[in-house]
Amino acid sequence: MNLGKTVFLIGPGFIGWNVLELLVNEGYTVSALVRRKEHAMSIHKSGALTIEGSLDDHDLIAEHSVKNDIVFHTATADHLPSVQAVLDGIKQRARDGKSTIFIHTSGTGVLDDHALGEFKGEKVYSDDKPEDIDALPDDAPHRPIDLAIVNAAKELGEKAKLAIMIPPTIYGFNPKHNRLSSQIPFITRFALKHGYAGHVGKGLSVESQIHVCDLARAYIFVLHYMECTSPQELLVNPYFFCENGKEFSWQEVAEQVGKALHAKGLIKDPRPVSFPEAEWDDLYGDITGAVIGLNSRSRAVRLRQLGWTPREKGMWESFEQDELPAILAEAR
Known part of the structure; x- marks a missing residue:
């Protein structure tokens, strides 16, 4: 399952732009999906190839998911059609005998306890206990998309490696990008x-909380882990939280x-x-x-x-x- 270093990144915005620059600095060849020509010019200056399109462009997303060894989705936690397009591309690669790494961005909104500000919750979730995350309601925020990925991973088995990053409230500012949380x-x-x-x-x-640049580095740590681990480990636990303590x-x-x-x-x-x-x-x-x-x-x-x-x-x-x-x- 030797994978190359070609990356398709969906959503090079507040989170993804920082991830993109780290990938480029490490020698990955990155293609990024962008909506606007002005943004495409900035992303190109950061060292990536650009693909103009939207999250609703199923065939375009599937096509570039097929072409690349690694896919990041950092655009939103709640757009199922774009995630399904990635999964369709990964399944095509699997039929062609190619493996894929896919890291999707969810969020700790999935842990919503409907407190509405009225109390401090006692429950603390740890990502080394996937059973607690799996026990969350199927209709919790972000959870339907996360479940689509979990179920696809089970279907693909040894043919792909899928993970879900689950950040909390993100703060921070990169003056080069002028993007806010x-x-x-x-x-x-x-x-x-x-x-x-x-x-x-x-x-x-x-x-919990995390600075966007600490989060971006976390994606790279997860990527390197996925590059050298077995798909089975990720089938057991695809979840990664990211917080600063x-x-x-x-x-x-x-x-x-x-x-x-x-x-x-x-x-x-x-x-x-x-x-x-x-x-x-x-x-x-x-x-x-x-x-x-x-x-x-x-x-x-x-x-x-x-x-x-x-x-x-x-x-x-x-x-x-x-x-x-x-x-x-x-x-x-």
């Missing part, structure tokens, strides 16, 4: 618009955002309050509670066993030094 910037923009920083419910729910509550997020904006004279009162449901449309709509009101506590045991360690700056140092200036620059 989702949750904390969303809460910050909401505060700038409405004049207060908020949280869902009481804000007591707790989540620290947790936060959503109340803490609101406090930190409120304090930072108040210090700059951008809101009158730094004290956080609960988001009224009537204003959730300025956040994540009906799924606001599931996105920023959940308990989602994870432990990346397997990555640390592979030698990976987090080394980037902490969440609030990064917010004040990197993300907040970028968010404020959007309005200029």
Whole structure:
């Protein structure tokens, strides 16, 4: 099962662009699916070939999944058609006697306990206990896509190696890319618009965290592990969490955002309050509670066993030094 070093990367954005540059630096030949010509030019400057298309281009995604030994999907955790296209390509390669490595990006939203900010959850999930992840409801956030991959892996058996990266809340900023994460910037923009920083419910729910550059390095560690391990090991456990050993509550997020904006004279009162449901449309709509009101506590045991360690700056140092200036620059 000797694999080459050709990579097809779907979604070279906030996460994927950082992964792409690490792959190029290690000598992999990378092709990336991009939607816009302007972005394609930037990705080309990072050393990758570009393929213009969308996540709905089944035949295009399947074609390039067939052509490449390794596939990364870092675009979204919730687009089943694009994942199915990758799996169709992998199955074609298997029929041709070729193996494939596929790393998909899910998220710890799959651990949502419907807390809606009302309590700190006690359950902590570890990726060396796949049985706990397998026991999650089939309709949990992201889980239908994860199950499609798990079931395909069982069908393919020894003919492919499939893994699922499950990051928590991602923060951080790469000034070369000018890309921001989702949750904390969303809460910050909401505060700038409405004049207060908020949280869902009481804000007591707790989540793990990771800097995007630490996460990008984690993908490379997982790739190297997959390159030298048997498909059977991944059939037993395809899951990898990625966290930096620290947790936060959503109340803490609101406090930190409120304090930072108040210090700059951008809101009158730094004290956080609960988001009224009537204003959730300025956040994540009906799924606001599931996105920023959940308990989602994870432990990346397997990555640390592979030698990976987090080394980037902490969440609030990064917010004040990197993300907040970028968010404020959007309005200029």
